[in-house]
Amino acid sequence: MSALRNEIVRSVHHWTEELFSFRTSRDKGFRFASGQFTMIGLRIDGKPLLRAYSIASAHYDDELEFLSIKVPDGKLTSRLKDLAPGDEILVGAKATGTLLLDSLTPGRNLYLLGTGTGLAPFLSLVRDPDVYERFEKVILVHGCRQVRDLAYRSKLADELPADEILGDLVRDKLVYYPTITREPFKNRGRITDLIANGTLANDVGLPPIGKQDDRFMLCGSVQMLADLRPLLEGAGLSEGSTTAPGEFVVEKAFVE
Ligand SMILES: Cc1cc2nc3c(=O)[nH]c(=O)nc-3n(C[C@H](O)[C@H](O)[C@H](O)COP(=O)(O)OP(=O)(O)OC[C@H]3O[C@@H](n4cnc5c(N)ncnc54)[C@H](O)[C@@H]3O)c2cc1C
Numbered sequence: 001m002s003a004l005r006n007e008i009v010r011s012v013h014h015w016t017e018e019l020f021s022f023r024t025s026r027d028k029g030f031r032f033a034s035g036q037f038t039m040i041g042l043r044i045d046g047k048p049l050l051r052a053y054s055i056a057s058a059h060y061d062d063e064l065e066f067l068s069i070k071v072p073d074g075k076l077t078s079r080l081k082d083l084a085p086g087d088e089i090l091v092g093a094k095a096t097g098t099l100l101l102d103s104l105t106p107g108r109n110l111y112l113l114g115t116g117t118g119l120a121p122f123l124s125l126v127r128d129p130d131v132y133e134r135f136e137k138v139i140l141v142h143g144c145r146q147v148r149d150l151a152y153r154s155k156l157a158d159e160l161p162a163d164e165i166l167g168d169l170v171r172d173k174l175v176y177y178p179t180i181t182r183e184p185f186k187n188r189g190r191i192t193d194l195i196a197n198g199t200l201a202n203d204v205g206l207p208p209i210g211k212q213d214d215r216f217m218l219c220g221s222v223q224m225l226a227d228l229r230p231l232l233e234g235a236g237l238s239e240g241s242t243t244a245p246g247e248f249v250v251e252k253a254f255v256e
Pocket of ligand 1: 051
């Protein structure tokens with residue numbers, strides 16, 4: 001079996017000058033777990049140019065969805081940003097990644113902490129009923145610089161709670177907590193600070209973070225992960241894997 005498949009772009013949505021998302025066809029044989037990523041790309045001069053992308057769609061969706069940055073002069077994204085419905089795109093035949101429910105020990109509250117396009121894997125996870133079966137509360141925190149960077153805001157705040165199938169679970173268990181660093185907004189500040197000073201737990205009505213009840217998935221820049229890791233470890237939490245589940249798991253949203 002080839003490592004790459006050709007899929008067809010079905011729709012494209014531009015959120016800002018720097019951010020867009022798109023949906024593609026999905027080969028029936030392509031399987032993934034919520035939170036995983038795959039390689040996607042374009043054939044340039046006959047050769048595949050591929051980058052890692054988290055899968056933003058639900059594992060049961062007939063299509064695949066991706067949220068993408070537009071890096072000025074970025075090798076892939078300077079071309080990817082021009083995708084239009086009907087275009088072909090390469091999608092890896094396999095998915096992988098560390099943001100897996102099975103890498104976490106049972107807990108009560110699941111914190112999903114993402115900055116920028118680090119939201120993408122969590123868009124898949126919050127559409128997975130298994131998440132709500134395993135946790136009493138799911139707190140999705142999306143950190144961005146400006147309000148306009150909050151892609152999927154109305155989907156998360158309005159559409160998902162009204163969803164015919166997931167709505168009851170989402171209304172009962174999901175707390176969507178966008179936070180902004182560079183302009184006024186109802187929630188302000190870096191995720192690290194909001195956790196360190198107890199603002200996040202307080203705002204969502206939960207006790208300070210602790211090993212017994214709280215589980216974390218992190219997806220952001222190297223710096224964001226480096227800042228958060230000691231905070232979690234300081235509270236007695238340890239990183240999990242499929243072979244040795246723990247209290248938190250980590251994935252880079254991009255490589256610098
Ligand atoms: C596990 C994993 C999952 C990823 N998932 C996604 C995803 O869902 N969506 C997505 O847009 N990208 C994602 N990326 C990043 C992606 O692989 C590419 O880096 C991105 O598409 C830019 O590609 P490029 O060739 O245009 O530029 P590159 O040459 O790859 O990147 C150039 C520079 O742009 C910056 N950059 C790259 N990606 C980002 C980003 N996402 N946010 C902010 N700055 C960035 C970095 O400083 C990087 O050095 C992921 C990376 C990893 C490792």
